[in-house]
Amino acid sequence: DQQVKQNSPSLSVQEGRISILNCDYTNSMFDYFLWYKKYPAEGPTFLISISSIKDKNEDGRFTVFLNKSAKHLSLHIVPSQPGDSAVYFCAVAGNTGNQFYFGTGTSLTVIP
Amino acid sequence: DGGITQSPKYLFRKEGQNVTLSCEQNLNHDAMYWYRQDPGQGLRLIYYSQIVNDFQKGDIAEGYSVSREKKESFPLTVTSAQKNPTAFYLCASSFDRIGNQPQHFGDGTRLSIL
Numbered sequence: 318d319q320q321v322k323q324n325s326p327s328l329s330v331q332e333g334r335i336s337i338l339n340c341d342y343t344n345s346m347f348d349y350f351l352w353y354k355k356y357p358a359e360g361p362t363f364l365i366s367i368s369s370i371k372d373k374n375e376d377g378r379f380t381v382f383l384n385k386s387a388k389h390l391s392l393h394i395v396p397s398q399p400g401d402s403a404v405y406f407c408a409v410a411g412n413t414g415n416q417f418y419f420g421t422g423t424s425l426t427v428i429p
Numbered sequence: 430d431g432g433i434t435q436s437p438k439y440l441f442r443k444e445g446q447n448v449t450l451s452c453e454q455n456l457n458h459d460a461m462y463w464y465r466q467d468p469g470q471g472l473r474l475i476y477y478s479q480i481v482n483d484f485q486k487g488d489i490a491e492g493y494s495v496s497r498e499k500k501e502s503f504p505l506t507v508t509s510a511q512k513n514p515t516a517f518y519l520c521a522s523s524f525d526r527i528g529n530q531p532q533h534f535g536d537g538t539r540l541s542i543l
Contacts, residue, residue, distance in 0.1 A: 360534030419471035
């Protein structure tokens with residue numbers, strides 16, 4: 318059972334435009350939602366997170382939106398830059414035990 | 430520089446052999462994790478440890494074993510019971526096990542069967 322789904326395996330965007338990466342989850346009990354970025358041959362690095370009590374969190378060019386009723390999470394990158402080209406994983410977490418699940422990733426390519 | 434070190438970067442195993450993947454962190458984190466990544470799939474949790482001398486099974490623990498004798502170290506042994514061990518293995522750590530604590534990852538070990 319996949320707790321987290323990223324239905325778009327890849328996305329291409331022109332430099333300067335907005336990139337929107339999407340993530341759907343199944344369990345309404347999750348409390349925290351995170352995005353990680355991964356370059357080839359490296360481990361993922363934490364990008365931005367949001368708790369279930371909020372619906373938006375911004376950090377520079379990165380904004381995460383949470384729609385709890387739809388169980389949907391999105392990451393907006395604006396403006397997109399070629400250095401943003403990477404695989405992006407969403408992750409969901411509860412407060413206890415081993416409730417931590419990653420999506421399958423979306424490979425973003427920003428075209429100069 | 431604080432971080433997580435995984436070694437080796439590439440590892441080859443003969444059928445029927447056990448192999449141990451190393452993971453060391455100097456971030457003073459209590460919690461540590463092992464994940465497995467297969468092509469087209471997300472990261473799946475193998476084992477995690479919230480504190481020294483304690484560890485819990487994740488979703489795919491069969492065929493794997495771990496130990497946590499020191500705070501800094503969380504080695505993973507892939508045993509001969511793991512029938513499909515070829516994968517990319519990632520170790521991570523976080524301040525604690527609460528979900529809002531971001532995990533810091535090593536650069537991974539790619540294990541292949543000869």
